[in-house]
Every structure is written in structure tokens, then in C-alpha cells.
Amino acid sequence: MDDQVLDAFDTAQLIPDFNAPQLPSEPPDRATLDAAEHNTRYWTSVAPGPLTPGSDAHRRETCRMFRETFNPYRPSVLEWPSLEPAALKRIVELPIWDIAVQTEGKARLRMAAYAATVEDPDMRAALALNAWEESRHKEVLSRMVRAYGIALASEPPYAFPKDAEWAYLVTGYSECVDSFFAFGLFEVAKRSGLFPPELIDTFEPVMQEECRHILLFANWVAWHRTRLSWWRRIAFELKVARVWVFLGWERIGLARTMDAEGNEQQQDNNFTVNGAQSVSDVDINVPDLMRLCLEENDRRFSGYDTRLLRPETMPKLVRFALRFMRSKPSAQTS
């Protein structure tokens, strides 16, 4: 049975010194869950003084943050509450499951591929754990898809990246964009009351994990760039600029992708507003949704040591855009 859910991906095959975390086999009790939830959300380094980006102390504490905030949930013990027919239909019809599963599939391979090239053992272990957690997200999604009978397109083969750094940058910055909107949408879904709270609870650790991932990424970028010689640094900044152009291009259009049988799959890479409407019957306007994304972004990062850097591009862009948007009064619940 589990063969359909667990695929052959093994982080340690790509990163030989990686030790996969040991997870408790028994379902946790409430107190254990609460402690894990608190632990993953709040973390402050005991190291004194500033954590100057790029310094050894910054690298060491970034990696320590990632290790110590690990949440040891086991996907196979997650509960999938039975759903009312209307809620089930709403979930099955959300246009996000294919892209969600495939995004995790790509992310784990690209992160592991890049992690294997990182010389610093501490940073390599942190990136490897991140890859492992993406694989766990994929397992969570696979179990949910199976529990609710969601039909998926067959997954295309995942190609090992030729340029691991490029692939890692695309994945990292994509996560910064997607997580920013996902935080807000998740809150819309929660407030709408259209999904059972147990299901929201099941996905909560995944959401917070994405916050940790982009926290790690923002600090990895800062650490990495300060260690480059001036000419490598120029090449790196050009690469980062190309990544942003690529992400913008990817998100402006509807990405057309083929599944493994060559059938065209319509995937909406820009489902933020459509998604907001699918997860709620509240007609939320764009400025309000953007404000909620900002609030949620701040809330999710608020428990981590303020000396660590946060991803800044999306919050800055959205704050800037909001200066030109006037919010119309929200339409009433239909």
C-alpha cells in the first residue's frame, strides 16, 4: 500500500553524509504536538553580539536555527478528517494539487543536488535537511491526495539539474514568492470556516516549515554572496537577476506543461487570487488579500532571532504596490 505513497527518493543517495532524522513512530499526544509547534516557531540564538551576514557566527547560527526548529511529525500518522460532500468537492477541485506535488518533487531534487556541492559541512547538512523536508511535504500531499481521491496528472520525470546553483536559486526564490502568498491564502482558508479545523491543523506544520525554508534561504544567499571574489560576485548577482526575470515570466503567463503521457496540463502558476476565491466564499479584494499576506508573513517570522535576515523582496514589492491601490469596500459574503 505504502509503495504508492512512498517513492524511491533518498536524500542520502545524493548527499552521502546526510543522516535522515529519526521520527517517533507513535502518534504524538496533544502536549507533544504543542511543544513541537512552539519549538518550530520560536528560536533565538544564545550567541552574543551581532550575526554579521557572511560571518562564521552567522553561518553557524543559521544552521543551528534550522536544526533546532525541526518539527518531527511523521506523515503516516497525520489525520485526514472525513469531509462533508461540499467541503470534499471544494478540496478535490482546487486547481493546485498537480503543481503542489510537482513543485515539491522538483524542490527536493534541486535542493539535494545543490547541497551535495556545498563544501561547508554545516551548511551542507542544513540544505540537505531542507531537501529531506521537501520530500516529506511530497509525502504529506501524496497521502492527502489518496485519502480524498484527488486525481493527479502523472508526474513528469524530474531531471537532475545541469546547473545546480541556478536550480537552487530558482527553487529558493520561488519559495519566497509562493510562500508569501500561501501564508495569506492559508489564513483566508482558515477564516472562511469552509474547511474542517483538523485539516487546517494538519497543514499548519507544512506552512511553518516553508517559513523556515525561506528564512534559511535568505541567510544562505547573504552568507554565500559575501564569500565570493568580486568577479564571482558579479556573476552571481547577474544570475540572481536572471532568476527574477525567469520567475516573473513564469508567473505572468499560464504555464503550459505536459504530463508524462504528453497531455497538456493547464497549470495556473498565478493562482493567488483565483485560489483566494476557491478557498473562501468571501469575495476578498486584492489589496485586503495583500495586507493579509503581509501580516501573516510578519507573524510567521516574528518568533525567530531578529539578527537573522528575512526574505525582503516580496514584502517590499507588495508594500510598494499597496501605495497605489485603494481598497474598495469588500463585497459581502455570498
Ligand SMILES: [Fe+2]
Ligand atoms: Fe515544500
Ligand SMILES: [Fe+2]
Ligand atoms: Fe520548502
